Amino acid sequence: MSARIPALCPCGSGLRAVRCCTLQRGSLPPPEAIRHLVPIVERAMQAHRQGADETAERLCLDVLELAPDRPGALSILYEIRKAQGKHQAAEALIRRIVAFDPNNLAATNELALILLGKGSLAEAEHHARNAIRVAPENPRAHNLMGMILTEANRPQVGEYHYRRVLELTDQRDPVLLANLAWNLKNQGRMQEARTLYQESVAAAPKIRQTLLGFARLEEADRNFDGAATILDKVSALFPKDQGVQLTRAVLLGRMRRYDEALAMIDGAAGDNGQLGPNELLEKGRLLDQIGRYDDAWAAFAEGKQLARKLSGQEYLDDSAQQQIERLRGFFIAGRLRLLPRARTRTDMPQPIFILGFPRSGTTLVEQTLSAHPNIAAGDELPLIHEISAILPRMLASPLGYPEALAELWMGDQREGLDNLRDYYLQKVRQMGVLRQSATRFTDKMPLNETHLGLIALLFPEAPLIHVLRHPLDIMVSAFSNQFTHGFFCAYDLETAARHYVRVMDLVQHYRAEMTLRYLPIRYEDIVADQKASVHSMLAFIGEPFDKACLTFHNNRRYARTASYAQVTEPLYDRSVYRYRHYRTELEPLLPILRPVIERLGYAVD
Amino acid sequence: MESPAPRALAPGTVALPIDEVLRIANEYERGSRLADAQRLLNHILGGAPHQGDALHLAGVVAFRLGDIDTALDLMVRSLRHGIDTPLYLRNICEVYRALGRLDEALATAQRAIALAPADPLCLHNQAVIHYHRLELQAALDCAGRALRIDPSLPGAHFIRAEALLLRGEWAEGWQEYEWRFRIPGAAPLMPPTAKPQWDGRPLIDGTLLLIADQGFGDVIQFARYIPWVAERCSHVAIAANAEVASLLRQIAPGARQFLRWQDAPDYAAFCPLSGLPRLAGTRIDNVPAPVPYLRADPARVARWADRLERLVPRGFHRIGLIWAGRPTHNNDRNRSALLADFRPLGNVAGIALLALQKGPKTEQAGAWYGRAPMINIGAEIADYDDTMAILDNLDLLVSVDTSVAHLAGAMGHPVWIMLPRAPDWRWLLDRSNTPWYPSARLFRQPNARRWDDVVQAIGEELNASLHQDAIGTRCDRKISAHARHE
Secondary structure, three states: OHHHOOOEOOOOOOOEHHHOOOOOHHHOOOHHHHHHHHHHHHHHHHHHHOOOHHHHHHHHHHHHHHOOOOHHHHHHHHHHHHHOOOHHHHHHHHHHHHHHOOOOHHHHHHHHHHHHHHOOHHHHHHHHHHHHHHOOOOHHHHHHHHHHHHHOOOHHHHHHHHHHHHHHHOOOOHHHHHHHHHHHHHOOOHHHHHHHHHHHHHHOOOOHHHHHHHHHHHHHOOOHHHHHHHHHHHHHHOOOOHHHHHHHHHHHHHOOOHHHHHHHHHHOOOOOOOOOHHHHHHHHHHHHHOOOHHHHHHHHHHHHHHHHHHHOOOOOHHHHHHHHHHHHHHOOHHHHOOOOOOOOOOOOOEEEEEEOOOOOOHHHHHHHHHOOOOEEOOOOOOHHHHHHHHHHHHOOOOOOOOHHHHHHHOHHHOOHHHHHHHHHHHHHHHOOOOOOOOOEEEEOOOOHHHHHHHHHHHOOOOOEEEEEOOHHHHHHHHHHOOOOHHHHHHHOHHHHHHHHHHHHHHHHHHHHHOOOOEEEEEHHHHHHOHHHHHHHHHHHHOOOOOHHHHHHHHOOOOOOOOOHHHHOOOOOOOOOOHHHHHHHHHHHHHHHHHHHHHHOOOOOO | OOOOOHHHHOOOOOOOOHHHHHHHHHHHHHOOOHHHHHHHHHHHHHHOOOOHHHHHHHHHHHHHOOOHHHHHHHHHHHHHOOOOOHHHHHHHHHHHHHOOOHHHHHHHHHHHHHHOOOOHHHHHHHHHHHHHOOOHHHHHHHHHHHHHHOOOOHHHHHHHHHHHHHHOOHHHHHHHHHHHHHOOOOOOOOOOOOOOEOOOOOEEEEEEEEEOOOOHHHHHHHHHHHHHHHHHEEEEEEEOOHHHHHHHHHHOOOOEEEOOHHHOOOOOEEEEHHHHHHHOOOOHHHOOOOOOOOOOOHHHHHHHHHHHHHHOOOOOEEEEEEOOOOOOOOOHHHHOOOHHHHHHHHHOOOEEEEEOOOOHHHHHHHHOOOOOOEEOHHHHOOOHHHHHHHHOOOOEEEEEOOHHHHHHHHHOOOEEEEEOOOOOHHHOOOOOOOOOOOOEEEEEOOOOOOOHHHHHHHHHHHHHHHHOOOOOOOOOHHHHOHHHOO
8 A cells, every 4th residue: 555655746735746846848638638627627716715725625636637737726726835834835836837827927926926035036036027028017017026126136126116016006005105115215215215104104004014114214214213113103013023023122232222122132032932033143243242242152153043944045065166166267367368358438437346255344345435425335236246147148158157258259259348348337327326426336245256357357447445354253243144145155154164265265366367456455454544544445446535434424325234233333343353252163163264364464362 | 137117016015125116216216207206215114214215315305396394304314314424414405405594504514524525515515505604705615625626516616606706706706607507407508519609709700699598687687798799790699588589689689589499590609698798808897787778669668558557546656576586496495585575565655566476476466465555467467578568667666586677677777676695696795786787776685585674674765765755656746645644
């Protein structure tokens, strides 16, 4: 008997794997052969409508065993699995529906939404774009594009799609208004965002996400009292809500009421006494603030571990190694001498690249520089990464990046770099980065230094400012914050250290092989002698000194990244050599990091 | 007995007497099959760890493989196990010298002489150590004693030449310098020939063949004599490497140049460029220095001016930097520095460093993290014509003793040359200028192998010069004030 148990698909759909995730298209029966199944699908639909899910499920499994591509049966089974919380199975089923019928708008929207929820933004965007191609006037598709692009840090494009929804529906849906407000907040347009939140709350006063977003806006805009008032309201509505309590804790932390903040976080533990990863990391940061370092570290470690478990993500070691090896192999002096460079455009503002590992001080440097009247802030522009992805297509190459740059030796691709440069600049313009009167803008995408070679081909004269910081301080900060840059290296301390070393070695390689306009700048120097550092950065960029850069914390621009709370305060030195509090915990990293620590001229004490 | 195949010597398979294995290892070492020699020696030492000859030979092999610390360790162990022959002591002496441990080198050299007072090689060896300790009289005495035993010992003549030239006693020094081609292992100047070496007298009918010998720096330095030669010889041909061809064309536009010996024209006499100072009767007070005798091509200068304008921020003083010479130079360990040695220059405000470094040491440019920006322009330099055009766009070159320092000198550009404790003879002693290049300034090592004092002195001078505006800037002075953190 046991030998007869069919091999069910590991995704949990309830179908056999050969009828599910390992399905071969060629094995599908022709439509006329399965006409007799139509009534069964109809019965399943009816059962599902009447809430008889067990019956509906059995009927769907029967149908799909014979005809695995029946869209009706797939859809019902998808609904059932989704309702059961079987996310993997639900995703597999909805993917299959979209694969069999790319014009299925509802399914495409649904898939994009699932991917957005998972944080797979690039793939989500792919499907959302398909949805708009299928139905250019579908508000739901535009709304999805708005959400995805806001999350993907292209809020200007996201705003366009949200506004399309407003036009298409001719209604002012409160949730949409709140989404648009959050988008505007991410663009630093605080007052416009505030007005929209007010309108949204007036129309629908009890929506949790709206109120939380509104509170975060006020907190980010340093209106702590306003934030507290909103949080009072939302706590009354959702007294045990973790997200509410976390937002409150963040607010209390910013107001330096650390003990209350900690109490708030501990109170946020769910029924199982368990905090989520974000709560744990915030708790650790608060403990760090009040000097309880052992407890802080324990909270960071627990938060990271939980984040890893919940996301299922971990460092993509092989992919990282492979990419870096390929870059190192391609960008060598002998080859670079033969490659053309893009010409510099003189008709529009030009980039300054602020490079560095996440948590090394790139936000501080951007805030400092963008306080200058001639320099606009671009924030983390995802464009260099994007160009590395589309480059083979743009150069009509059968090879991948970076090898596809070999096409530049072909007579018809000599201007290929100019096209890529224009792609970058055109996107920058579209993103609303450029500011009247500014002749430069910053791009502070962390780890852009991985693509230093490509950057220098596209913008051979652009200043490259590499923010350095004691590697152990970076590690402490990476361990106490969540980010996904760098092949997900930051889910674990050791992989963060390894990726850091890989990238630093690659930078050294680029610098040895290429002529670059490169300036290393130390976070510690900025803290110790801000004026001198600002002078050297501006001189290096080629801009006159401007004292506004010394009071960058008055720069009203909102920095979207995790560092935003720090850069709205005057410079502080408590983050310099803070690794010393965690010396024992960092011990295992020393064999990995020591060569770089020494090369950079830092010590470990 | 059969000639043993190396494969048959895997441990435990064939029992050969140690002497036999050692003989084979020796052959391998002489044939430069160093890895094979090392494998055999490891095999011997695995069974007989105190075998003195094997220890010593393993030391020689390690030295030749570039692992000097291991070499010394092995050789010192060989001494401890009763191997106290002059040859071994001389080898150890060379290892100490390579490591810059000159006191131990001298003591070892003296011990070798005590064992073999009549061995001229031991005396020559000690003369070399004295030269590197800058004990020139002692070097001359030892070389003299060696020559009394063997009057035609080339090495002893050559170390005399170096000591005499360094002391400024050039007339006698030039004579001794002629022994340089007879040193065992020295690269031959040219294929064997029956033609005479030129004696400096006018040569009207035939062609004089000049050979651009030694390093590129020597070529640049001695090329100044070519016009003097042209006054005496109506037809001149020059054998030169491609790298220096365009430089020589500037100085000797009428001379025929060739790269390969089979392209050599028929000639009446030959002369190496490095032999010309002797023939011209050069003394310190009559060094011909017709600077500039090399110039950059204006079109290239314009092209590099544009490139540098885009790379180097305006208002920064542009300081060129070269930290290492060709690694195969026999004195490279003494004359080359590490880029890391220049760290203090990173704190000089208002300068941008331009690394003009070429060759394998360029990779150090990637590890510069000083506050002064460094631009690795070396990565884009194709040839000496590029280098000259870049030099034209710099305010100053700081360089160890290598060819580009000569190039800057020949162009009359400001160049600060960093010299090891015992410098090459041409830089003479104790002076901070040189009759060869009026625009050069010399910075000498007070302590052997330590560049920190030199770099510190350069940093101080640089600060002072910038302060007094003694170093020009290629850019707008008004902006340069910004760059100084005032």
